[in-house]
Amino acid sequence: MQAPLLEITNLDVFYGKIHALREVSLSVRQGEIVSLIGGNGAGKTTLLCTISGLIRPSAGGISFAGQDISRRAPERIVQDGVSHVPEGRLVFSPLSVADNLRLGAYGRSSGPGTRAELREQAAEDLERMYEMFPVLRERKKQAAGTLSGGEQQMLAIGRALMARPRVLLLDEPGMGPAPLVTREIFRLIVTLRDRLGLTVLLVEQNARRALKIADRGYVLETGRVTLTGASQDLLANHDVQCAYLGHDVGQNVRANAPEKPSA
16 A cells, blocks of 8 residues: 555644643545544644644644654645645735735755756746636736635645645635635545645535545544545435434434324
């Protein structure tokens, strides 16, 4: 079996005295989309922030491409090949769309190649982002803060891709945009996996939508992984249906029950 590209082992995270993550273990293989589902406060965002170096774990390990990254600085983790699109997008509102995208390539300034070569690579990637997100080309001189929610989400993803990651951490990409835009964003996530071989760890409140595009999934409850499996198995799981998919099991029972005899 293929070794995991990203592997989390027995991870513990505290906020003061609050035990936010408890012995969390999960893995993501090259070219997979893995969805992490759970209720509000389950620890999903905390896990992504810990992987990207924004939060330090109290115990456990985070391995990327066979290297321990659990104590590395966030900028080093980006250079290693892990990009994080945070919840709420967090674009640089006063800056133009083009400048937001260029900032995504900033970490590559210390990478291999001359400065001229790195600038040329960044220019090529910028053009690629405009091809992937045509609306961003139309808005490239516009302040990022004036974009719609869906356009800002595209910008945040494009900015992360400018770093040329191997793993993309996506936190609630479907939160905010209109339904039509959200569907387009989720189609894009699949395209990134299928055409570019990008590996994705996806946090999404809409569990059904997340599992439909994922290869595998994990259920996180109060800081613990309580269930894992193939996405189709999780979609069919009774407990997942009741807790996260809005499925009223009793509705089917009532619908198929024989009618009571009339008095």
